[in-house]
Every structure is written in structure tokens, then in C-alpha cells.
Amino acid sequence: MSESPPIQAPKGLTTGDFTEAGEPLRLFAVWFAEANKAEGLAEAMTLATVDADGLPNARMVLLKGFDERGFVFYSNADSPKGLELVHSPKGALVFHWKSLNRQVRLRGPVALVEDAVADAYFATRPRLAQIGAWASKQSAPLESRMAFEKAIALTMAKYAVGTIPRPPYWVGYRLQPMIVEFWQDRPYRLHDRVEFRRSAVGAPWSKTRLYP
Numbered sequence: 001m002s003e004s005p006p007i008q009a010p011k012g013l014t015t016g017d018f019t020e021a022g023e024p025l026r027l028f029a030v031w032f033a034e035a036n037k038a039e040g041l042a043e044a045m046t047l048a049t050v051d052a053d054g055l056p057n058a059r060m061v062l063l064k065g066f067d068e069r070g071f072v073f074y075s076n077a078d079s080p081k082g083l084e085l086v087h088s089p090k091g092a093l094v095f096h097w098k099s100l101n102r103q104v105r106l107r108g109p110v111a112l113v114e115d116a117v118a119d120a121y122f123a124t125r126p127r128l129a130q131i132g133a134w135a136s137k138q139s140a141p142l143e144s145r146m147a148f149e150k151a152i153a154l155t156m157a158k159y160a161v162g163t164i165p166r167p168p169y170w171v172g173y174r175l176q177p178m179i180v181e182f183w184q185d186r187p188y189r190l191h192d193r194v195e196f197r198r199s200a201v202g203a204p205w206s207k208t209r210l211y212p
Contacts, residue, residue, distance in 0.1 A: 101185030
């Protein structure tokens with residue numbers, strides 16, 4: 001199954017009074033486009049998951065695409081985040097664009113992207129990043145930097161020529177937002193907050209304005 005076309009902000013559309021928006025995904029597209037102009041790494045986002053003991057865990061990852069189906073990121077399935085998403089396939093994302101004084105929070109179920117989608121994205125990565133995906137046992141104990149560099153050298157020798165295949169444990173995840181909140185800083189902490197909710201993927205969104 002192929003990816004849906006990325007959501008595009010209507011040409012010439014600006015945020016204006018974002019609290020008047022009728023649905024969240026095109027509003028996110030507008031904010032993301034503006035953040036890309038204002039910040040060096042607008043796609044950086046916090047991903048929160050929960051482990052088998054109910055202890056929350058959070059780290060920074062990169063958004064690699066978003067459309068009507070959800071927000072996509074990639075990782076090692078054997079990493080803590082991958083194992084946590086097996087145990088509890090739900091997550092939360094936070095974008096904070098400091099230069100714009102804006103924040104977006106998303107919560108919802110997380111599922112694997114299709115193998116063909118992951119293969120296609122992996123093929124676009126720099127060759128050394130592909131090598132690193134094979135050489136690194138992400139989050140496992142590392143005896144020394146030399147051991148890691150040896151693993152990289154061995155992997156480079158193995159794939160000296162030709163296409164490097166995607167490791168089976170290097171996968172993509174798609175968070176399907178059920179709750180999306182937009183926050184805009186205002187003077188004297190009189191911020192604007194709007195929350196969108198839906199009961200299922202494809203269901204209509206409801207909107208609530210929140211106290212700051």
C-alpha cells in the first residue's frame with residue numbers, strides 16, 4: 001500500500017486566528033511550513049511511550065512525513081521505544097517551535113508502516129547512515145567506541161559495492177492522532193489553546209478551546 005499524498009497547506013494561507021480552524025491536519029501543515037522557515041530542525045519532535053511497568057519514556061525523533069493517515073518516524077524495533085510500542089502501541093508527540101512560541105501535541109495509536117514504504121525511505125538515506133543502521137545495536141550496552149568503529153568497518157566491507165538493503169529491525173512507525181492540541185504563546189501567559197478530538201481514524205473532529 002502506498003503512502004497518501006502529504007497534506008499541503010492551501011497556497012497563500014497563513015495562520016491568522018488559528019482558533020477558528022475547523023480541523024487540525026491542515027492547520028498543522030500551515031504551522032509546520034512556517035516553522036520550517038523559522039527554525040533549523042522543525043521536524044524534531046518528542047516521542048513519548050510507556051514501558052511494561054507503566055513508566056513513561058521520552059526522546060527526540062524526527063518527523064519523516066505526515067498525511068491523512070498519520071505522522072511517520074523511523075527507528076530500530078529492538079530499541080526501548082520499539083519494544084515499548086509492541087507492549088503498548090500508543091504514543092504521544094510534541095513539537096516545540098521556540099522561535100514562533102508555538103507547541104503542538106498529538107496522541108494516538110501507533111502502527112508499523114508498510115515494508116515497501118520503509119524500504120523506499122531507507123533507500124534515500126545517506127550511505128553512511130545505512131551502514132550505521134546495520135552496525136549499531138541501538139541502546140544495547142557498548143563496551144567501547146573502538147568496538148562500534150570495528151562494527152562499522154566490517155559492515156562497510158560487507159556492503160562495499162551495490163545497494164544496501166534495509167535491516168529487518170529498522171522499521172517505520174505511524175502515529176494516528178486522535179487528539180491534537182495547538183498552543184500559541186501570548187503576553188502575560190494569556191495563551192491560546194485549541195484541542196481537536198476524534199473517536200476513530202476518519203471520524204469527524206470536534207474542537208474545544210482551552211483555558212491556558
